[in-house]
Amino acid sequence: MKKALITGITGQDGSYLAEFLLNKGYQVYGLKRRSATVNNENIRHIQDKIQFVSGDLQDVTSLINAVKAADPDEVYNLAAQSFVADSWLQPIFTGQVTALGVTNMLEAVRIVKPDAHFYQASSSEMFGKVLETPQNELTPFYPRSPYGASKMYGHWITVNYRESFNMHTCSGILFNHESPRRGIEFVTRKITDAVARIKLGLQDELRLGNLDAKRDWGFAGDYVKAMWLMLQQNDPDDYVIATGETHTIKEFVEIAFKHVGLDWQDYVVQDSKFFRPAEVDLLLGDPAKAKNKLGWQPEVTFEQLVIMMVESDVKRLENTK
Numbered sequence: 001m002k003k004a005l006i007t008g009i010t011g012q013d014g015s016y017l018a019e020f021l022l023n024k025g026y027q028v029y030g031l032k033r034r035s036a037t038v039n040n041e042n043i044r045h046i047q048d049k050i051q052f053v054s055g056d057l058q059d060v061t062s063l064i065n066a067v068k069a070a071d072p073d074e075v076y077n078l079a080a081q082s083f084v085a086d087s088w089l090q091p092i093f094t095g096q097v098t099a100l101g102v103t104n105m106l107e108a109v110r111i112v113k114p115d116a117h118f119y120q121a122s123s124s125e126m127f128g129k130v131l132e133t134p135q136n137e138l139t140p141f142y143p144r145s146p147y148g149a150s151k152m153y154g155h156w157i158t159v160n161y162r163e164s165f166n167m168h169t170c171s172g173i174l175f176n177h178e179s180p181r182r183g184i185e186f187v188t189r190k191i192t193d194a195v196a197r198i199k200l201g202l203q204d205e206l207r208l209g210n211l212d213a214k215r216d217w218g219f220a221g222d223y224v225k226a227m228w229l230m231l232q233q234n235d236p237d238d239y240v241i242a243t244g245e246t247h248t249i250k251e252f253v254e255i256a257f258k259h260v261g262l263d264w265q266d267y268v269v270q271d272s273k274f275f276r277p278a279e280v281d282l283l284l285g286d287p288a289k290a291k292n293k294l295g296w297q298p299e300v301t302f303e304q305l306v307i308m309m310v311e312s313d314v315k316r317l318e319n320t321k
């Protein structure tokens with residue numbers, strides 16, 4: 001039986017990846033940091049099948065112990081301070097976890113299990129103020145936030161461990177991917193949660209920032225398969241994972257409200273509080289390499305994704321009403 005260690009197991013991607021690997025017959029280990037409150041909502045349905053190991057990306061001793069406990073064939077480093085807006089409020093913490101945390105994890109693997117295949121959760125935020133469109137694996141980076149800069153370090157240190165130590169390390173440059181398990185602070189889930197609350201009479205308005213930014217949005221369930229495919233290849237490499245389509249925040253809002261029979265213009269208020277010090281205006285990925293080399297392509301369309309998230313939030317709130 002193959003063994004995988006996932007950091008960030010309680011997050012959106014960690015939960016879909018754990019499900020995916022359990023279905024493939026893997027023994028799944030999840031690194032989980034201690035929390036004063038329960039934060040297992042995304043994995044409650046599979047938690048009895050996961051072996052949890054206590055640890056934090058900032059504490060290399062805990063990571064060494066986690067790799068020893070799991071003795072993994074594959075390590076998926078998904079843990080991060082992943083919210084771009086907060087990275088300006090906590091720039092040093094973001095750097096410690098999202099940048100240096102990657103080196104901590106790579107060191108733990110290099111010391112304990114150097115032949116394990118390693119996946120690093122890199123991000124299209126590294127393209128930032130984009131230098132070409134669409135963005136592919138060769139597009140130069142121009143990060144626009146402490147988060148983007150931290151991910152860029154994480155990407156390059158992953159490439160460096162491959163080239164310095166001959167380790168099987170891959171960097172997945174994933175464009176935005178969403179789901180009903182997306183954190184409530186990210187724009188897509190903030191919108192679908194608000195649409196459901198407004199529809200059910202629990203909320204009057206939705207306050208948002210920049211509606212003109214464009215994102216290449218896919219479904220998280222499709223994207224975790226790409227992570228796994230990267231680690232099954234003989235040669236480690238870096239891949240852009242995206243849909244090849246881009247949409248504005250406004251388009252997302254329009255479809256979400258329309259699905260419940262409402263006009264978004266009656267409810268959305270722009271609020272300067274949600275504008276960022278620097279914006280990433282346009283992300284559009286070119287997933288040709290992933291398609292050709294991994295045989296990967298997304299299954300869920302943009303409209304299906306919006307509707308899936310709205311319906312899930314309506315159902316959840318109806319059940320708690």
Ligand code: NAP
Binds near residue numbers: 008055057
């Ligand atoms: P997420 O839902 O925010 O999950 C982040 C996970 O990291 C959580 O399990 C969190 O644990 C854990 N974590 C945070 N700080 C930690 C620390 N110091 N030590 C150990 N664990 C820690 O993120 P996601 O959307 O699943 O994304 C997964 C990864 O992909 C992240 O690295 C993200 O930056 C990257 N990424 C995401 C996207 C996207 O669109 N979703 C795109 C590109 C790249 P707690 O539950 O304890 O907070």
Ligand code: G4F
Binds near residue numbers: 123209249276
């Ligand atoms: O949903 P967002 O917060 O995601 P963002 O910044 O694109 O980052 C996400 O995707 C990255 C991949 O490209 C990941 F690496 C990262 O970890 C994260 O998962 O914001 C999307 C857009 C931005 O342009 C933001 O300015 O939505 C705009 N926006 C407008 N109003 C808002 C809001 N974003 C949030 N979170 N909240 C608003 O009220």
